[in-house]
Amino acid sequence: MKIALAGNPNSGKTTLFNALTGKIEHVGNWPGVTVEKKEGSIKRSLNGSSEKMTVVDLPGAYSCSPYTQEESITKDFVMKEQPDVILNIVDATNLSRSLFFTSQLLELGIPVVVALNKSDLNVKQKTVIDTLLLSEKLHCPVVDTVATKGGASNGLSQLVQAIFGAYLSKEKQRSLGIRNAQTAATKEEVQKVDEKRFKVIASIVKEVERRNVHSSSQKMGDAIDRVVAHKWLGIPIFVLVIWFVFSLSQSWLGPFLADFFVGLIDGLYALVDSAMGDSVNPVLHSLLLDGIIGGVGAVIGFLPLIMVLFFTLALLEDVGYMARVAVVMDRFFKKIGLSGKSIIPMIVSTGCAIPGVMATRTIKNERQRRTTAMLSPFMPCGAKLPIIALFSGIFFNENSWVGTSMYMLAIIVVIVSGLVIRKITGDTSQSYFIMELPEYRVPSVKRAALSMLNRAKAFIIKAGTIILVCNAVVQLLQTFNWSFQVVGESNPGQSILASIASPIAFLFIPLGFGIWQFAAAAITGFIAKENVVGTLAVTFAITNFIDVEELALVGGTTEVMAVFGIGSVAALAYLVFNLFTPPCFAAIGAMNAELESKKWLFGAIGYQLGTGYTLAFFVYQFGTLFTTGSFGTAFVPGLIAVAAMIGFIIYLIKRPKAVQSVSRTVKVGA
Amino acid sequence: MGNIIVLGIIGLVVGLSIYKIVKDKKNNVKCSGCSACPMNSNCNTHHSK
Known part of the structure; x- marks a missing residue:
């Protein structure tokens, strides 16, 4: 039946x-x-x-x-x-x-x-x-x-x-x-x-x-809506809510829970290390210990922080708040030719970009649907959270404003990009967003816990599969040179990995992180964003990022900077770069399916690459100017590259597209 | 002897990981890790087939 x-x-x-x-x-x-x-x-x-x-x-x-x-x-x-x-x-x-x-x-x-x-x-x-x-x-x-x-x-x-x-x-x-x-x-x-x-x-x-129309709960719900869905008050409230979520997950409850977890990983590391002793070949020793256990452990260590974040977001969704966020954002989205309906895929993307991109199919207008599919991956997904947690923890003393500002920056990037894409396509059609606001209800802890556990399970599976294999490969590539001889620990720059990543690192000099380890981590990040953390752990031989004290106690922030070789401004630029460049390959696959156009797909990837590079450039150069009084290294070459990208966008906006506009107008009108 | 055991462990762990990746690929698992995914019911990240 x-x-x-x-x-x-x-x-x-x-x-x-x-x-x-x-x-x-x-x-x-x-x-x-x-x-x-x-x-x-x-x-x-x-x-x-x-x-x-x-x-x-x-x-x-x-x-x-x-x-x-x-x-x-x-x-x-x-x-x-x-x-x-x-x-x-x-x-x-x-x-x-x-x-x-x-x-x-x-x-x-x-x-x-x-x-x-x-x-x-x-x-x-x-x-x-x-x-x-x-x-x-x-x-x-x-x-x-x-x-x-x-x-x-x-x-x-x-x-x-x-x-x-x-x-x-x-x-x-x-x-x-x-x-x-x-x-x-x-x-x-x-x-x-x-x-x-x-x-x-x-x-x-x-x-x-x-029906008893004037029930007290309806009055209460309406009163709350007048504040949280208010056209001006709604935005600072949203910022505060996100800040609270990040504080809870990355400063208050998350690290507390992570301590226990990290203790288990450290225990396993020490156990395997002592079991192997000195009798095992150093290559195998470091492959198992630093590559597999250390690399995967560095990523898994962030699991409690992510679980707290997902649990809190699930509660907010269940209580009915996220629907209000869509209403608050609708006003801005309408101005860029999108509607509040585009907000839903973006909120879904904060969990994972793949369902976020897939959720765009609820949007009827083709240009709006494609634009939303292209912009949704800008929202920081769960896989990007370990990168945020890592850099905010090490360089910014676990400050919750880092994560919050990344969310806000993502929203600004989405709004500006929506406007740019609207200008490029020449489609000025508008749509109206009618959303039935669900009633506020007491959130179900069970539902939120199930949602959190689902995501945690998938995170662990990913760490045990893709990330584990990637870290093992990264460890091997940095152990050998092209003649398959072991490179010494003091000379990792001669390794296969360094020789592949160094030319790319050259392009990152104007962004403040022209170091091959960072380039290698950014590349592996395209396979899965968590790999950024795993690869940094393997290439810098740090087993445990979450225990910031372990690093900080050695010599404070200066010591951490010495390990990484960059300052906090460059670290912020690297964070921005990884957050706003194209998502992982799986999400690009989802974009390919939903965009239904190779032109749009390659345009989207190119735009995302350009956005990540440009934002990281501005963060590093102007951050350095603000903190030291002069621009950072390679300002002029970087500026030329960024100007070329912006110039190309302006060309796309200005080029004649009368035929395209007419056909679109007819389509919309019909 | 120690080398062989460690090599065996590494081979086993990496082999199992690759097996899982290939299996997921065959089953069209997108490994999105998100229960909001509309492909959720067809995805054995959450439900075994």
Whole structure:
């Protein structure tokens, strides 16, 4: 039996899907979390029959007339795949709007079962819905559910029974009898049908619902929104929230938890070191100890900090705050030809750029979709957090403003880049962002913990696979020269790795980090961004970055600078460079799939490279000017390179593109 | 003898890592490490097939 799970965005479909199947798909307290259909079987504890019940979780839709790509997935599935039963999730707190889609689903002739979800919120808001009467009016079973709740009282077993009953009855679903609903073809006819539909729904809602509109929680939510979603106050509040998240993860709770973790890694390092003793060949000794254990350990050491950050971000999302951020940013995004809808992929990108890029498919306008896919990787993803934590910890005394300012810089870069791309493409079309703000709710610690554990698991898998292999290769490449002779520890500049990275390091001189180890780390960062930390650990033979005391106690910041050979301004420039150059290859692959154009893909990679280089140049040169009173090394050659890049962008903006503009205008107008 | 054991350990660890990378590649696992990924249900980073 195939069951289609359909309903409005943010009605709780994925939460119900997880509760029915036992899966742990990502749930977000905002619309548009699901952009592809997902399948799972109803778990044994709920399904008493021998029949296999497969549930397909579809992206949210407001109607059967698709306006976005994810709505098309829903419509196509329901219309073409002909599921045995449609499980329609209706948001009990927003009955009149939800029933519009329900009325259309009833017209498909497939048995419909309505899950009246979020019933618990109705109880709190003193809204009463007569379920029996609603079932009678809709000609289908209606079951009260609370998908977020465990135990027998969540209504899930009654729901599964109702689905099974509807499946066995094999009766054709009756519609609400709205005249011409099936035959309406023209825009005017559809409009008339929609008007009738609204009237029928309004009469049903009037009969079945007793609503207490002025509930205290609504007043409270509105009052909070007036502050956090305020057009001016919203921005400093967002900065403060991000600063708090970074402080918690990188200064307060994160390092405290990391201490225990780092102790384990140090213990393993010491154990293996003593077990090997002096009898093992030095090449094998350093490959296992410095390359594998040291390199992977340096990355894994940041795991507690990342887990705290992801946990806090998941709580913020669950409480409903992230949806408000989208609204606050919409004003700025509209000015650059994007909409608040572009914010969602960018917020998703703070976890990982790949789903962020994939989430752009919810944007209908092609230029906006491509621009968002191109700019989303600028947001600091989870893999970039160890780099932020490393440099803010060592060079800036664990200052949370480093991470916060990187987020803010990313937003500024996105806004400026959006404007540049808009000018280059010549597309001046605007779109409007309508987002239903989810109600504030008490965040679920369980959901946030699951989200955090998922990401932590993936981080560990990545450290144990790609990063481990990369570090082993880096260790070997820096151990041997091209004649495959071991280079001495005092002469690592003769190694294969140094000879590959040195020409690239030459290009980084104007950025303040023209050292081959930094170039090598930046290159391996394209395989996975965590590699930047791992490679620095291997090439500088530092086993443990997280224990900053270990480094600091040796001789304070000066000692650290001596190990790295750069100052704090160059360190900040290196951080900016790694954050704003192209993402890892996997994310570039996702960009390739979503951009659907080689021209856009190579343009995006070139733009990201140019942005990273230019920003790092300005940070280093002007930072040096500010701190020492004169520009840093190789200012003039760097300035020529940056001017050439900016000049090329200006050329692209100024070049004639009349034909392109006309065709786009026609397309938008149509 | 010590060299052979260490070489064996390194070979085993790196071999297992490469095996996992190749297996993931075959299964089209994007290794995004993010539960928000729309490919989540098709990705055995989180769910075994």
